[in-house]
Amino acid sequence: MIYRDLSTNPGTAGTPPSPPRNRLSDESSPYLLQHADNPIAWYPWGDEAFEAARREDKPIFLSIGYSSCHWCHVMERECFSDPEVADLMNDVCVAVKVDREERPDLDGLFMDICHIQNGNGGWPLNLFLTPEGRPFFAATWLPKRTTGRMPGLTDILPRVKWLWSMQREDVIRGADSLAETLAAHLKFVSGGRVGAASARSALNELQGLFDPQWGGFGFAPKFPAAPRLLFLLEQARSAINSTQERETLLGMADLTLRRMWRGGIHDHLGGGFARYATDEQWLVPHFEKMLADQALLLLTAALAHEIRPDPFYRTLAEDIVGCVQRDFTAPESCFRTSLDADSEEGEGRYYLWTEEEVLRLLPEGDRGLFCAAYAVLPGGNFGHEMTGMRTGQNILYEASTVTELSRRYGIRATEAEDRLARDRAILLEARSRRTPPAVDDKVLMDWNGLMIGALARASSAFGQTEWRLSAERAALFLQKALPDPRGSWRRRYRGGEAGIPALPGDYAALLWGVMELHRAAAAAGARKKQLRDWLRYAESLTGKLMEEFWDPEDGGLFLSSSDDPNIFLRRKTASDDAAPSANALAAMGLAELSSALGERSYMERAREIVACFARAAALRPLDHLSLITASGMLRPVRAAEAESETDEGREPPAEAAEAQSEEAPVSAAEPREDEGTPRSHPERSRRDRAAARSERRLSRTRRSGLRDR
Structure with missing residues (x-):
């Protein structure tokens, strides 16, 4: 009761205080909506929350999680729904909720802080910030009351109030020091090249971490660590390594996939894989299923099958695709985000x-x-x-x-x-x-990009035309649903509406996915118009990515927008997490686009990205596996104009006709009839010339039996 009295406004003695206003009910995020009935006065991330913190002279309590997270549910049930905790929280802080899947830029920034302070991280991620957005305390899951060495919220909140009132200068100094530490950690000298030494160093580290009995890397808990598996497979097909080394690397990836397949992390009835296992033998999962994990494991199966065809890889791919088609595919033909770990009866x-x-x-x-x-x-x-x-x-x-x-x-x-x-x-x-379990039915641009690319690659590897068509339908839907009238994209679609400005990871993942679609369509004998439209789609993504996130001074892509004043540090890194980094995916997509168009400028931009993080990759190769892979895709570009004009009249090789998508991609260079699209990018004429050159070059590609649309 003392905390309710402290929050009562002057002049209202004897009047019952009005209940705190929880502002999450108008949000679209399923995770935020799970907290919309809490007695805590939650704000979504934004100016309103920071203005309230400055006006009320309170620190911010920032809590980050996601809808399918078991321990997020536990904390919501035990803490955020509890009246005692709510009274404390509303008195001491301005409380802010963030869906990490909607705002990976915020999650990555504050997770770095948690790792600096604690040496580890996880979700839910909970922090206290100054009203200027600088963190001074970070933790993961917190109980209501202190248990052993685990502090409880009912003890932390009064302590934070006392520190903010009595030792604010020390708190602010600590926050400034923490921000400076993170800035120093992220600071690097750009320039250089990623060479064979970085790849060799990374392989040595992976072999040292590899579990030769159960597969995977390290001890419990064990994650699929798809970027590591993909790196092993890329190195297993590289002529730089000896035949024996390539066999060893393929064997490491193969053992991991087979052990995961046998374990409880694999859903033996419904297909697909849980996010991670709590033990080293892959037996006991954390039960949530994530779209990104399914995409990257499908891609892993496809690459392994390309190196050495094996019925096991086909079975693995069919298992994952079956799960995705049944549980993740939305009516709009795009892909939902996740399946919850919990159901009404409890976890798993x-x-x-x-x-x-x-x-x-x-x-x-x-x-x-x-x-x-x-x-x-x-x-x-x-x-x-x-x-x-x-x-x-x-x-x-x-x-x-x-x-x-x-x-x-x-x-x-x-x-x-x-x-x-x-x-x-x-x-x-x-x-x-x-x-x-509940389905998080929001559609994310980046995770859809990963699934589009994985389905496209798997369709070629396993001869599954329908998988490519599924990827095409998703790509075409995103192209219609996510751009705004100004040509920028939104990263989330839910309930018929798109929202949240796209981040570099969104543009980069979809760019990579569209280029995989282009590759698969060419291999399947698609006609040149469809191939050209995929390239224009990729170019439109590239233009916005560079316009909004490119660092003109040092190169590379910033991971957050420049117009959010509440972010205390604009990060720029190429470190992988559970998925390849945005900068690495951008470099891969740009390299593929450059080769397909014969346009050297895209390859030069890919080189600049790799060069920007080359020294970081040399210092921490295990964190930059996807960037090292991207560096192997940098090659001299053969200009498309060098192609013979007589190619147009060549007789195409014989092929089997096959079904294509019902519609070709909307050309990014052409305004849609239903939008007031401004005139094209200043470099439109250059791109059109490049597309025309590409059309001549691609005329040698096998044609399907369907007419161009």
């Missing part, structure tokens, strides 16, 4: 089984076989993450191979495989009748 309950449930559902003759195959135990094989106590539940993981089972039960391997497939279908149907 949607995916867990008691032995009694399995025995009741399966045919009598299959029960022993299935339980042996997937480690279904009477007392359960799944323990509580915090206590380790058995819950009676089982997570399905492949404990025995089909070959081992056929020997044990005296049946043919094909029979065992068929029976297990039938049993999985029975359990999947039964699971579909449970209350499913």
